[in-house]
Amino acid sequence: MAHASLEKFRAVTDRNVLRLQEAKQAGRKVVGQYCIYTPLEMVLAAGAIPVSLCGTKNDSIPAAEAMLPRTLCPLIKSSFGFALQDSCPYLAASDLVVADTTCDGKKKMFELLAKRKPVFVLQLPQTQDADALSSWRRQLELFKDRLEEDFGVELTESGLRDAIALSDRFRQALKRVLDLGRRKPSPLTGMELMEVAFRASFMPDYEERIQELDALADAFGSEGAEAAPASAPRIVLTGVPTGMGSHKVVQLLQDCGASVVCIDNCSCYKKVRDNPEAAGDALDVLAARSLDIPCAVMSPNPGRYAAVGKLARDFAADAVVDLTWQGCQTYDVESYSLRGFVHEDLGLPFLQIVTDYAEADTEQLRIRIEAFLEMLA
Amino acid sequence: MSGRLYAGIDAGSAAVKAVLVRGGTLEVAARAILPTGWNPRESGEKALAMVLEQAGADSASRIVATGYGRVAFPFADRNVTEISCHAKGAVQIVPACGTVIDIGGQDSKVISVQPDGTVADFVMNDKCAAGTGRFLQAVAGMLGMDVGALCALAEGEEPCAITSMCAVFAETEIVGLLARGKAPGSVAAGVLRAVARRIHALAARIPLRGECVFTGGLAASPACGRMLSQELGVEVKTPDYPQYTGALGAAMLAARLR
Missing domain, CATH: 3.30.420.40 (ATPase, nucleotide binding domain)
Structure with a gap:
């Protein structure tokens, strides 16, 4: 029954591209976005459909390497390769691309992308104090103007409040599924947790997202499904985003006998994190919530340690694995400090894995992961 | 039993x-x-x-x-x-072992070991051959000898500077050094020092504690062990049958x- 519900979810989400194209034919606008600092609520309030454009496939990387450095992060290369090849239906459908200046690699890539697509750049501050917040709010005002101008709509306070309520309901539904990983043993594998978050993020209809995710949470919540033996070491995977196509390390951990119970990245658990209390109007709330996200581009980035500590406790982790895409300087440098925190403050074993989307290093990674898991036994 | x-x-x-x-x-x-x-x-x-x-x-x-x-x-x-x-084996041979350095054919690793021989932490080299037995094999092949002979040749020689750790690019550098009249022994010592420095950089990520035991095929060479001790700044112990x-x-x- 539980697994039948997962099959149904896959069947529904297999039609994501089709549904997006139908919505577009019916006159809906589509806004592509990269990092989760961009408040998708503003896109919803504009009556448009937000879609994520972060590339998760290795296929588009060779095309991108004709223009981008080979040592750059695979996520940036994959994303840009899709634009060069015009091979991503979500990018093709986007009437506007909104790009936040998270890391240096992305912001320079956006300059190149702007020659091919209409790009609106949000200048993201890289610190989280009051000055940064007011600057970020001004950026959101400019984004609001752009949405209103491009789509001939008005983003009202009540429209934004409704969009926040809708997206909160979606996050709650996704959280119900991702929190299934807290059970011992988890009823879903790490790959399944990742796949559900990934597929849900491309569903154009938010009400349908909520309905399908709730159905999954109900089905798995009421049954004693077990995705791994109770003895399997429980891993909190933190770091860079992962999706179908960039799932290598999640799959390897699972194949080597670990149970990935929580994926702390912006394609998974960061989407459902607790939002900070925020006063003011809807834009104030959105600015405060999004700037609070603890990506390694923030400096300092205290929220990352707090989040990893909380998740390690909530999900009863036996170890923390930190995934870094090759060329991602911020996550790579931060890993040193995170290792110290995990060892000293959490008293847990820690493994950093630096890799890309290609399969070339699979066997080397397997040895590292197996040795790490033997260390936990 | x-x-x-x-x-x-x-x-x-x-x-x-x-x-x-x-x-x-x-x-x-x-x-x-x-x-x-x-x-x-x-x-x-x-x-x-x-x-x-x-x-x-x-x-x-x-x-x-x-x-x-x-x-x-x-x-x-x-x-x-x-x-x-390697952790288990090293503790069996040297009970006070706290750190194992293994230079293998295709990868090198530094392992922090608990007294019971279980692993506390470890680091491995990156994807390429730099700092591995394969690198030394490539260099030895270039000089027309095997790795054992390369290590023996390095014995007591003043190492010359080798900057490239890439198994491919090192060839260019070594051919150049030999062409300029550098003694093969000095080149061989330079190559061993380059590997030892690479291991030192790897080991910096892990606190070196207890006795430091050098395992793997290369550890059979006294020149290699001495070079490693010198670069790491701690006495490296080599078991009788390191391989x-x-x-x-x-x-x-x-x-x-x-």
């Missing part, structure tokens, strides 16, 4: 090693080594047959396989990574399996 024999097979990228230990005393009953060749399973079976013959036995009570070819032995009772086996450390660890784990 004392009549029982436990086997460890370490199928590395360059050589297959087998060790047999006696139940109870855990003393080594036999060791054997063979080039891995293209068929790790066949070489492994042969190495196992060799140690059994030496010990005058028909079979081992339990077998643990390790090394990159460990999955090639369906008859093994368990597969364990070489990281865990068998992983196989010994595997045999120890086989003896403890339930």
Whole structure:
């Protein structure tokens, strides 16, 4: 029954591209976005459909390497390769691309992308104090103007409040599924947790997202499904985003006998994190919530340690694995400090894995992961 | 229990090693080594047959396989990574061991070890051959000798500066050095120092504690051990049969399996 519900979810989400194209034919606008600092609520309030454009496939990387450095992060290369090849239906459908200046690699890539697509750049501050917040709010005002101008709509306070309520309901539904990983043993594998978050993020209809995710949470919540033996070491995977196509390390951990119970990245658990209390109007709330996200581009980035500590406790982790895409300087440098925190403050074993989307290093990674898991036994 | 024999097979990228230990005393009953060749399973079976013959036995009570070819032995009772086996083996030989440095054929690792021989933490080299036995093999081949001869040639020589750790680009540099009249011994010493520096950089990520034990095929060379001690700034201990450390660890784990 539980697994039948997962099959149904896959069947529904297999039609994501089709549904997006139908919505577009019916006159809906589509806004592509990269990092989760961009408040998708503003896109919803504009009556448009937000879609994520972060590339998760290795296929588009060779095309991108004709223009981008080979040592750059695979996520940036994959994303840009899709634009060069015009091979991503979500990018093709986007009437506007909104790009936040998270890391240096992305912001320079956006300059190149702007020659091919209409790009609106949000200048993201890289610190989280009051000055940064007011600057970020001004950026959101400019984004609001752009949405209103491009789509001939008005983003009202009540429209934004409704969009926040809708997206909160979606996050709650996704959280119900991702929190299934807290059970011992988890009823879903790490790959399944990742796949559900990934597929849900491309569903154009938010009400349908909520309905399908709730159905999954109900089905798995009421049954004693077990995705791994109770003895399997429980891993909190933190770091860079992962999706179908960039799932290598999640799959390897699972194949080597670990149970990935929580994926702390912006394609998974960061989407459902607790939002900070925020006063003011809807834009104030959105600015405060999004700037609070603890990506390694923030400096300092205290929220990352707090989040990893909380998740390690909530999900009863036996170890923390930190995934870094090759060329991602911020996550790579931060890993040193995170290792110290995990060892000293959490008293847990820690493994950093630096890799890309290609399969070339699979066997080397397997040895590292197996040795790490033997260390936990 | 004392009549029982436990086997460890370490199928590395360059050589297959087998060790047999006696139940109870855990003393080594036999060791054997063979080039891995293209068929790790066949070489492994042969190495196992060799140690059994030496010990005058028909079979081992339990077998643990390790090394990159460990999955090639369906008859093994368990597969364990070489990281865990080197840690276990090193502590068996040097009980005060806290750190293991293993330079293998295709990767190098620094392992922090608990007193009971389990792994506390470890680091491995990146994807490429820099700082591995394969790098030295490539350089030795260039000089028309094997790795053992390269290490012997380096003995007592003043190392010249080698900057490239890439197995491909180092060739250009070494050809240039020889063309400029540098003595081959000085070049060989320079190559060993470059590898030792690479290991030092790797080891910086892990606190060096307890006795530092150098394992793997290269540890058989005294010049290599001295170079490593000098670069790390701590005395590196080399066991008598360094290349068998992983196989010994595997045999120890086989003896403890339930």
